[in-house]
Amino acid sequence: MMVLYSYWRSTTSYRVRIALNLKGLEYETRSIDLVAGAQRSDEYAALNPGQGVPTLVLQDGSVLTQSMAILDYLDALAPKPALLPADPLARARVMAAAHTIAMDIHPVNNLKVVGRLKGEHGASQDDGVAWMKHWMTEGFRAYQALLTLDSSKFSFGDVPLLCDICLVAQLYNAHRWGVDMSEFGRLLEIEKEAMKLDAFQLAKPEAQPDAG
Amino acid sequence: MMVLYSYWRSTTSYRVRIALNLKGLEYETRSIDLVAGAQRSDEYAALNPGQGVPTLVLQDGSVLTQSMAILDYLDALAPKPALLPADPLARARVMAAAHTIAMDIHPVNNLKVVGRLKGEHGASQDDGVAWMKHWMTEGFRAYQALLTLDSSKFSFGDVPLLCDICLVAQLYNAHRWGVDMSEFGRLLEIEKEAMKLDAFQLAKPEAQPDAG
Numbered sequence: 001m002m003v004l005y006s007y008w009r010s011t012t013s014y015r016v017r018i019a020l021n022l023k024g025l026e027y028e029t030r031s032i033d034l035v036a037g038a039q040r041s042d043e044y045a046a047l048n049p050g051q052g053v054p055t056l057v058l059q060d061g062s063v064l065t066q067s068m069a070i071l072d073y074l075d076a077l078a079p080k081p082a083l084l085p086a087d088p089l090a091r092a093r094v095m096a097a098a099h100t101i102a103m104d105i106h107p108v109n110n111l112k113v114v115g116r117l118k119g120e121h122g123a124s125q126d127d128g129v130a131w132m133k134h135w136m137t138e139g140f141r142a143y144q145a146l147l148t149l150d151s152s153k154f155s156f157g158d159v160p161l162l163c164d165i166c167l168v169a170q171l172y173n174a175h176r177w178g179v180d181m182s183e184f185g186r187l188l189e190i191e192k193e194a195m196k197l198d199a200f201q202l203a204k205p206e207a208q209p210d211a212g
Numbered sequence: 213m214m215v216l217y218s219y220w221r222s223t224t225s226y227r228v229r230i231a232l233n234l235k236g237l238e239y240e241t242r243s244i245d246l247v248a249g250a251q252r253s254d255e256y257a258a259l260n261p262g263q264g265v266p267t268l269v270l271q272d273g274s275v276l277t278q279s280m281a282i283l284d285y286l287d288a289l290a291p292k293p294a295l296l297p298a299d300p301l302a303r304a305r306v307m308a309a310a311h312t313i314a315m316d317i318h319p320v321n322n323l324k325v326v327g328r329l330k331g332e333h334g335a336s337q338d339d340g341v342a343w344m345k346h347w348m349t350e351g352f353r354a355y356q357a358l359l360t361l362d363s364s365k366f367s368f369g370d371v372p373l374l375c376d377i378c379l380v381a382q383l384y385n386a387h388r389w390g391v392d393m394s395e396f397g398r399l400l401e402i403e404k405e406a407m408k409l410d411a412f413q414l415a416k417p418e419a420q421p422d423a424g
C-alpha cells in the first residue's frame with residue numbers, strides 16, 4: 001500500500017488526500033508533526049530534502065515529493081476521474097487557477113515562512129495572521145476573476161478538478177485564520193459542493209488520525 | 213504571432229522565454245515594468261487578474277497566465293523537445309525538482325512579497341536581501357539533494373528539462389543578490405551548460421528589449 005507522510009493541518013497534504021480519495025487509491029497515513037519539527041529529523045529529511053509534507057512512498061519504495069508533482073503522478077497512475085481537462089487550453093486555464101493558490105498563496109503563508117517573519121523580522125502573532133490573510137484575500141480575488149462559469153458546481157464545470165482541490169484545501173486555512181469571505185460567495189458555494197463528496201469529507205484535517 | 217507580456221528581470225518571464233526558444237516558437241515581447249507598477253493598471257489586470265507577469269496571448273486572442281501552466285501548454289502545443297519525460301515516475305521527479313524552485317523559492321521572494329516585508333513589517337533593504345538569500349540557499353540545497361546523476365550535463369540527463377529552466381532563471385536572481393554559491397557547484401555547472409544554448413542565451417534578462 002502507498003504511504004502518505006502527512007500533517008493534518010497541512011493544506012498540501014490535504015490536496016493529496018483528496019486526490020487519492022477521488023481516485024479510490026488506498027493509502028496509509030504517517031503523521032509528520034510540523035509544529036514539533038518532525039520534518040527536520042535526519043530520517044525524514046533523507047526522504048524529503050525539502051523537509052516538508054507531503055511525501056508519498058509508492059509500494060515499490062519510490063519516493064515522491066511536492067504535492068503538485070504528486071497530483072500529476074496520481075493523474076497518470078489512475079486517470080479516472082481526471083484532475084485536468086484533456087484539451088490543452090482548458091487544461092492550462094484550470095492549472096493557472098490551481099497555481100493562483102499553489103504558487104501565489106500557499107508558499108508565502110507556509111509555516112516556515114510565517115515563522116521566519118516572526119522569528120527574524122520581529123512580527124507579532126497578529127502580524128503573522130494579517131500577512132496570511134492578505135495573501136489569501138489577494139489570491140482568492142485573482143482566483144475568482146479567472147472563473148468563467150457562474151453557476152457550475154465547481155470552478156470549471158460540474159466535477160472537481162485540480163484547482164478545486166487546491167481551493168478547498170486553502171479555504172480550510174482561510175476559515176482557520178478568519179479571512180473575511182464576504183466577497184467570495186462563489187468560492188464558498190464550490191466548497192459546499194465539495195463537502196457533499198466523501199473524497200473531500202474523508203480528507204478533511206479534522207478527519208485525520210493525527211488531528212489535535 | 214504570440215505576444216508575451218514580460219519583464220526583463222522577472223524569473224517567471226525568463227522561464228517562458230527559454231521554453232518558447234527551445235521549442236522554436238516565435239513571439240513578440242511587450243514589456244510590463246513591474247518596478248513602475250504597470251502590472252496594476254486596469255488594462256493589464258483585466259488580462260491577468262493576478263497582476264503578475266508573464267501573460268501569454270495566443271494568436272487567436274486566448275490569454276494564458278501563470279508561468280508553469282504556460283509551460284505545460286507550450287509542451288502540448290509543440291511537444292519537441294519535451295520539457296518532461298514521458299514515464300510518470302521520472303516526470304514526477306523532474307516536476308518535484310522544478311517545484312522546489314517554482315513553489316519553495318520564487319513565490320516567497322516575489323517582488324510584491326519582499327515589498328510587503330519592507331512596507332508593512334519594517335524590514336530594511338538589507339533584511340529583504342537576507343530574506344531572499346535564505347530561501348534561495350534552502351531551496352538550492354533541496355534541489356541539489358533531489359539530483360540522482362553526478363555527471364550529466366543537465367539535472368536529469370543531457371537535455372534541459374522543466375526543472376533546468378526553473379533553475380537557470382532562479383540562478384540569475386541568486387547572482388544578482390549575491391547568494392554564496394560555494395556549496396552549489398553542480399548547479400553552476402548546469403547553468404554553464406545551459407548558457408551554451410541559444411535558447412537560454414536569447415532568453416537572458418540582459419538580452420531583452422526592456423533591459424535597463
